[in-house]
Amino acid sequence: MVFDLAKVKSDIEELKKQTSAPDLWDDPQRASSLMKTLQEKENILKEIEDLENQFADIEAYFELHEETGDEELLQELSQAVEDLERAVESFWVKTLFTGKYDDKDAVLSLHAGAGGVEAMDWTSMLMRMYMRWAEENGYSVEVLDVSEGEEAGVKSATMVIKGPYAYGKLKAEKGVHRLVRISPFDANKRRHTSFAQVEVVPYFDEDVDIDINPEDIRMDTFRSGGKGGQHQNKRESGVRLTHIPTGISVIVTSERSQHQNRAKAMKILKARLLQHYEKQREEELRKLKGEHKSAEWGNQIRSYVMQPYQMVKDHRTGYEVGNVGAVLDGDIDEFIIAYLKWSAGKDDGSGK
Known part of the structure; x- marks a missing residue:
């Protein structure tokens, strides 16, 4: 799975149109599938935006430390970097879901x-x-x-x-x-x-x-x-x-x-x-x-x-x-x- 931010946003807009259709629940299975996909796409977008915000916070901490020399800011900066590393690792794992049915x-x-x-x-x-x-x-x-x-x-x-x-x-x-x-x-x-x-x-x-x-x-x-x-x-x-x-x-x-x-x-x-x-x-x-494959x-x-x-x-x-x-x-x-x-x-x- 590779995340294209522009495509994620366009997919969300298209899914919102489809889920707003008056006849959506005429086919309950399709409706449930569309709603689930929309939720997953919105979650991905939120994760990307959260990562961007965390990165912006780190930049702000760094600039403020350079201006003030406040040593306490270094501790906050260090914690913010650790939090971002964990968030990036968690998000990166999602890129490993490349199989056709991985989202099922x-x-x-x-x-x-x-x-x-x-x-x-x-x-x-x-x-x-x-x-x-x-x-x-x-x-x-x-x-x-x-x-x-x-x-x-x-x-x-x-x-x-x-x-x-x-x-x-x-x-x-x-x-x-x-x-x-x-x-x-x-x-x-x-x-x-x-x-x-x-x-x-x-x-x-x-x-x-x-x-x-x-x-x-x-x-x-x-x-x-x-x-x-x-x-x-x-x-x-x-x-x-x-x-x-x-x-x-x-x-x-x-x-x-x-x-x-x-x-x-x-x-x-x-x-x-x-x-x-x-x-x-x-x-x-x-x-x-x-190639040889072992029996089950x-x-x-x-x-x-x-x-x-x-x-x-x-x-x-x-x-x-x-x-x-x-x-x-x-x-x-x-x-x-x-x-x-x-x-x-x-x-x-x-x-x-």
Whole structure:
């Protein structure tokens, strides 16, 4: 993403005209999309103007210090420079969102690897990590489906995370996450290694432009009331959609009605198919170039080591920290920023 100030301003004017149209809400999906885009553009403009104002303040401090020689102004100037550096860094990160769908919300899915209850517990820990991260960033989370483990943890879970550049950020989390710890489920207190896979696709409020043959879709329905009891849903409102040619399936159980669950499942299925076909094209290009890509479960992107030492390390970027607890509490922004920088360098040939 490159910010052209004149274009941002002209885009805002055009969007204001469109959102002022009397028939705007005749198409609620389009209206919501336009309003969201307008808000994002206005936020960008405000950030640029704030940076300009901060820079002007620094110039004023500097000129005043030269005139008066007031040493206290130096402290204020130093603080103003630090504040500007942080603001510029935050704004610069946004320029790393160059992907086609980076501004979209995200569908994040987790799957436990082999290892039984230990892997399922690890998957639930990751689920909590992402929910805490979303909460800290002011993003909303809607859990679409959770398949709980028999003893503890979760086998799989799918949730929609909504917020500015949610997909652009969370795409950094795609891959296999590895945990090394003394298992609380092992009476002999042995060290175990567990794996969980994270999948992330963009979430489209509007309909995705992709052709799907209705005959290629199989729909299964089931009761979606969890483990039972008086609140269990007696109707088959849970929906599983399977795209037969690819085997890609989506389960949604969050809504009370089968119709609503099917609509949400179809949106996510389309997004996953879109990503699937784009990935196929990329793999064909890699084959032509003679490049090799690891299988999904071999693509370990990050290790979380709790024993015999404490460390979280991203194997792509090399970024690592020693506070595992903070990371599992949702402190993953630095990992995301490191990934965005690494990915930008890789794409332009200046990185690994």
